[in-house]
Amino acid sequence: MKKTTLLFLYGAVLVFAAVACETMLPGTPADDALLDGPIAELTPEQNALFLAGDAAFNNEIFTPATGLGPTFVATSCGSCHAGDGKGHPFTTLTRFGQSDETGNQFMHQGGPQLQNRAISGHTPEQLPKGATFSNFMPPANTGLGLLGALSDEQISANADPNDKDGDGISGVPNWIEPPHFFKSQWYHKPQNGKYIGRFGKKAAAIDLLHQTVNAYKQDMGITSEFDPEDPINYAVSGQAGDLADDPEVSSAKVNAVVFYLRTLKVPVQRTPNDADVVAGKALFMSTDCGKCHTPQWKTPQSDVAVLSNQTLAPYTDLLLHDMGSGLDDGYTEGIAKTAEWRTPPLWGLGLAETAQGGRVFLLHDGRAHSLDEAIRLHGGEATKSRSKYVALTDTDRAKLLKFLDSL
């Protein structure tokens, strides 16, 4: 073969590659197939802050040298929220020590969270004798900013503690004692020095800063300027923290993570106009599921422009509801009773499978392995709705489930 022919062929291969590269490079997955990514129309400054928070949340891996543990649950934020989605049973955490509204009786023994893992050479925390506990599956992160932008008045408006309307549903807010670093905002409306909690399985975190600082400390053993004390393993000694200098993460980084969580996009519903999905939504409402899983909200003015005056469909009322003895683990937080759980948002539900490794682990501890099973495990205030669901024909149940899967 002549050298000119050879080089011509070699060049031709590259030309072919150039032409083909657009189809040979992996494209962007559909927007409705992903949970991560920023809310649209952030400013350049906000994009930079989002990216800083993204890096801290997903890429910063803590080690003993940077303050991990010595007892912990996970080594990074992203370990528990793959793709910003729901967690997996291997990162399920355990809370313990509070069985009524009088508070946690085991704070002096490491409450409220069990750090069930430890760095090399250290002993994980053990559940104290006599402590009631509950396992919590990490939730998805998406859309938290819009939920955080709602006002306390909006949330309280849906409360019906004495079930005045007689529908068997009596949602109540969880009133939480604020941590010292909490700053009250215009949309808060405290009662007796307490604020409405809206994040977490029991709605024990008032805002995303509260949630983030707690997660750094309780999940990873990372101290911050907001909370500079390591979790202590009292089984070892009252001084059994780590040897890294405190604070182990800066306020700037914590704030960036909070901004990241606030500005993660909301899940995009798939096939909203599909006839079965439309019919399923109607069945969802007619079975009164929507009485707790409130389908629509509108945010008031916010400090972040793109969070202001947004209509959202999270399918939650952010209130506590008695879910019956079947879901009563005997553990609680704030003023919630042990059988009471905050209504979890349903948006992003259909993408749980792609964040939980191809299976689904639903309800607060992941005990339900399908949407149908999760619904059938509802009790307490949801008993009537569950009965209506069970009474549906197979076809209608399938439509309702298809609607949930589209979220």
Add this chain to the structure above:
Amino acid sequence: MKHILLLWGLLLMATAQAQTDSTSAFNQLFGRDTTLRTKDQQLKLNMDATYDRPFLTANKMPVSVGGYLEANTQYMQTDGITEGLSFQMRRMTLFLASSINRRIKFLSEIEFEDGTKEINIEFAALDIELHPLVNLRGGIIMNPIGSFNQNHDGPKWEFIDRPLSSITIIPSTWSNVGFGLYGKKYTRDWVWAYEAYLTNGFDDQIIANNQNRTFLPATKANRDRFEESFNGVPLVTLKSAIKRRRIGEIGISWMGGVYNKFQSDGLTLDKRRRVDVWALDFNTTLPMGTYINGELVWASIDVPSTYTQQFGRMQQGGWVDIVQPLVRKRMLGWNKAVVNAALRVERVDYNVGTFAETGDPIRDDIWAIVPGISFRPSPTTVIRGNYRYHWQTDLLGNPPARTAGFQFGFSTYF
């Protein structure tokens, strides 16, 4: 990216008549050994790679020098997101060798990676031959685990990226201070060799690192490892290889030791925790000239049971390269120019096991396929283009992140 590839391709076609032979005068001035992949190589083993390099010697000076350089450009994209076009100066390595005596020799290899981001002495050892079967080697050595760790020079490969399992399970280039023995036994068509070394070893960064997985290369960040052992327990590395002329070579190797600091000042801090790595390497050339080269590796790490399952207790991986010479003749004035087609298939699983909570498999793995084409104007220089596609699955087994892209670069001994 598309435009750059187009431009490059058109440029190559337009300059197809260019001819040059600039090396002859240079080689007349210096004696250069350019015996790579010649018949003399038929009984050379991977373990010989350290000395099996082209060196320059001026007149009768006892010192010879050499080195290699590799650089490339790449355009990669992950799930629709690209960081754009990058130009990378992967590494420049300098060799300095000296025959102190007929049976005493010294060689050093200093590498500058990613510009000057990393500067390492990868090899600096004295070899004393007591008998062909008993050679003493001491200094900074490259542990003989697998084949790639010792035989990693860029110009020998048709691929721009190093094999994943060889750099992320075996932490190539994995060099340590220590000493040991090696030897060879030749018959007419066979050669058998062994290597046995005691060196400093790993540390607890292999399970405490910013990769969020068991990652043996994390130890390389410990700058003190050339000064003192992390825990006082030597890492043992053993390798045996056998090769038959015209058939090929197969090697089996193991390295193991304690990676954690289990005591300090006489006080117990932890139990001794082991890391063990096994590797199998092989290469052969088929009658039609097809060169097949591969390496399989397994690692077992005693991760504390109370640590997170994020960090694998067992890892495995491997790669197979197939290189097919398409044209081997005088081209553009180069007498022994070769055009090769190449294909690499590789996999690495950083966490072999199942979740305690669900019994489901733990993933955290990568599959990759890398077709490529290379042009070797001489055996010591390669110009190569690769297309890389890989699938990275997270720990939980969620849909994989897909990364693909084009790489174009060169590597040459000098």
